[in-house]
Structures are given as structure tokens and as C-alpha cells.
Amino acid sequence: MIRVRFAPSPTGLLHIGNARMAVFNWLFAKRHKGTFILRIEDTDVARSEKKYITQLIEDLHWLGLTWQEGPDVGGQYCPYLQSERLHIYNDICQNFLKEGMAYRCYCTYEELEERRQIAKLTGKPPRYDNRCRELTDKQKRAFETSGLSYTIRFKVPDELVVFDDLIRGTCQFDMSLTGDFVIMRSDGTPSFHFAVAVDDTLMNITHVIRGEDHLSNTPCHILLFHALKQKPPQFAHLSLTMGADRALLSKRHGAFSISEYRRLGYLPEGLLNYMMLLGWAPKDKKEKFKVDNIIDTFEISSMSKSASVFDQQKLDWLSGQYIRETDLDKLTNLAIPYLQTAGFVFTDETKIDRAKLKMILDAVRSNISCMSQIVQEVDIFFKDVVISENHVEFLSSETSQTILSTFYMNLQKLNTLSPDIFKEVLKTVQKETKVNGKGLYMPIRIALTGREHGPELYSIANILGINACKTRIERFLLVKNK
């Protein structure tokens, strides 16, 4: 049974880069009918916050990801919050100490920092020199009685660690170049390396799928797995995602958070689809797809090895594709909150004219790539028309007036309007005035909307309805008589 985990630290909002790791873990689990686990790595007490855990879970759910084990759903390897597993790490660490695989280090943070600086300046590797490894009993006693706090370090053996990465192939690291690393901080919390190895062991994780930034950490983890007498899991290190500035996506890029995209009204299916396009490509070259349709073809080994740049324009295109295909009712529901905030629509949903709203959505959906953009597209349907000086002048011209009055007269013969009827009316106006193209459409468009741009005229007229159309035209017929 395959078991994978997504293990974020709740130190900020979930961004595209991290979320993508979750997505591929989830996809891998689905592909192999395995278990997807959510584990929260909140051992960094200073930076972790509860609110981020809630937010994280919400964002992941919004994207459509589900997990079989996690802090919110439980599972047989409880708890899934590392902060609640402290006693476990401590017990295992005591064992390491007893077996001589780890030792206490009394170096202070300041001392270490100073040595690192000196090493850097003299061109030497800035790593820990393992000095507390060989402390004499006398020295140990002296440190003990002085009450100095200590960390616990793992004895890194001088060996070559070799492993096969599912994406990168064989990787090897010479561990004689690595200093003994901390597994327990002086405050009794485990370091990331230790917590990861312990939890992956205890939770029977079979495949560790994570970012390439962890590739260099992997040999340390493998050593720890050996110490835990556990066969290391399979590793797959995915390429990372960068912003347009070619710097890694991080909390610094606040705009790339999942909740921000959600707030802007991107459809989760579209975002999910786009994230999968980063580092992976569907065999059939159809870049817009339903996850269910690609699961069987997904091979993690075929994922890209190189980092990719997040392309907002392509996301917008893809998201727009989804908006064009989404069920109109559903789309209308998604639009309502934005229209309410903009004051275009009643707060009391029962008062909303849904039929009209649906027509509006249908008319403007191809102009937007996320739902928040709806607001700037629909004001012509909700606000009074404001005409600029230039437009008044334009509408007052001889030809414009001919068009408007002819159009108006034809409207007078009608009781209702539909896209088809509107097209017929325009044909008639064209015949009667001998004006066509821009000359014909522009006066009507401007009189009706006050703008030169907008959706198709026939759908505007249809949405406005015959009476509003008449009223809006009438106002500019009066201009002529003044």
C-alpha cells in the first residue's frame, strides 16, 4: 500500500509552490490507489500559527484535494500535528543518546554563528566542526554543572550515501563533508530533519514527494532512517516554481497565495489544472483536462527536472476557458458575492432577478478570467448611462440622429425584444438609412451604454429589455431638439 504525505509548516499562507507539491502527492496517491496524508510540521514554535493551519486546510479543500489521514480527519497514526508528538521525538532521541548515535552539544548559538563567520572569511566550509562529539567525561560534567543548555546532534558517519530519486535518478553525497546536525533543539523540540524521519518512519510513508530544495537534505534523512532501523522510503524531488523575477515562489510573493486567487474568483478547477501543467504535460497534448481523465496516465518519473516560471497570463487563459464552460447557474452563484459587494445586486438573494443575471453572465463571461473581473464588465446594466462630452457631440451629428430616430421608430412598433428580433430591427434600420457597419452600430451602442466597448449589442439590448432601450435612446433624441 502506497502512502504519501504533504507536510507543510503553518508559517504563512499556502502559496502556489507548496500547493503544487500537495497536488502531485495527491495525484500520485490517486494514481496508485494509495493513501494521502496531511501532516502539519509546526515544530518551529516561533513562526507557526494556528490560524494558518485552518487556512491551509480550507485552501486545500477549496482546490478539491482530499486526504484520508490528517489533523482534521484523524487516522490510525494520530496525532498529525508535530507539536503534539513531542514526547515521541524525545523518547527516540533518548534512545539515540543511549546507543551512542547522538550526543549533547553545549555550543551556544552565538559561538556557532561566530565560527561560521570566521570559516566563511577564511574560505573554509562553514559547517559544525563536531567538537562536542569527543568531549571528555570531565568536560561533560563541567558543562552539566554549569547549567548550560544544550542541543542534541546526530553523529554523521563518514560515508557515501547513494539513493535513487524517482525523478532525478541516482544521487550521491559524500557525508564526510557534512557536520553533525542538530536533531533536538535546546528547548526540547525536534529539528525538521529529525521530525521528518521519525514521522515518515512511524507513519509508514512509502514515497516522499517534495520540492527539490530538500534534495540536499535527503542524505541526512536517509542516515536517520538507518538509525531508526527503517528502510528509507522512495524519494521524488519535484522541480520548484519561480516567479517572473526568477526567484522562488515564497511567502514573500504574497500575491501567489491560494487564498488570494480564491478571493479574486479564479475557479479552483482551473487553478488546479494550471498547477499540474508546471513540470508535467499530458500525453495527448490537451492542456485543459479533468483530473479524473489523466490519473491513469500520470507517471511521476516523467516529470520535469528543471524549475519553472509561473505564468500568470497562461493561468488567465486557462481560467477563462473554465469560466466559458462552467454551468451558467453555477457561474451566476459565483458572481453574486462580487456583485453584492459592488452594490449592483441586492444583499437579500431572494430579491435578485436571477434570470436577468444569467443573461448578463452569459454576455460577459468570455471577457473575464476570474470572477472578480465581472464587476467592471457589468456596470452598464446596473448604472445610469453617463455620456461624455465627445459622445454627446457624436450622437448629435446628422447621421447619428438619423440612425437613432430610425432605430427608435422601429422599436416603437415592438413590445418585446430578443437577440433575433434585435438583429432584424438593425437590418431594417440599415436598409432605411443605407448606413452599415460601425456607422450603424456605434451610435446605438453609445446611446445604450455610454461606451465604445462592451459585449455584443444584441445581447445588451436583450438584457436591457425594450423599455430601457427606448428610454435610453429617447434621451438622445431630445439632444437634437435643444
Next chain:
RNA sequence: GCCCCCAUCGUCUAGUGGCCCAGGAUGUCAGGUUCUCAGCCUGAAGACAGGGGUUCAAAUCCCCUUGGGGGUACCA
């Protein structure tokens, strides 16, 4: 500094030695859609980082250089 990973159009990618004077998508530009913006359709421009090998044959294998990214923390 040292260690590790990576390198195809601006961007995401296909390509696993001959099917590739490199395919798709996005973006850009042009034309079409009897109005505009958008959409849609059609078309165009646009890449194997450089240098050495190996081979009858290299985008594909090897080496070097260059470039990018990561690690080297009592962050994860």
C-alpha cells in the same frame, strides 16, 4: 568557498540516437468573424546556452565552460 540539482521558442512543455532544417500550448503580430473590446477561426514570427568528443547519424550519450536554482541554521 564547498556540495548537489538543472539547462529546447519570452513562458509552460513534447522529444529517451535516425520519424526533428524540432511538435503543441500560452503570449506577441497579421487577417477573418457585416460595431467595439473580448472570444472564436486562420496564418506568421519565435528555441535545442557555448565548446569539445563518441557515432554512419546527436536536441537526445560523455566531458569542459557558462548560466540558473538549491543546500551548507538550535527555518522548514
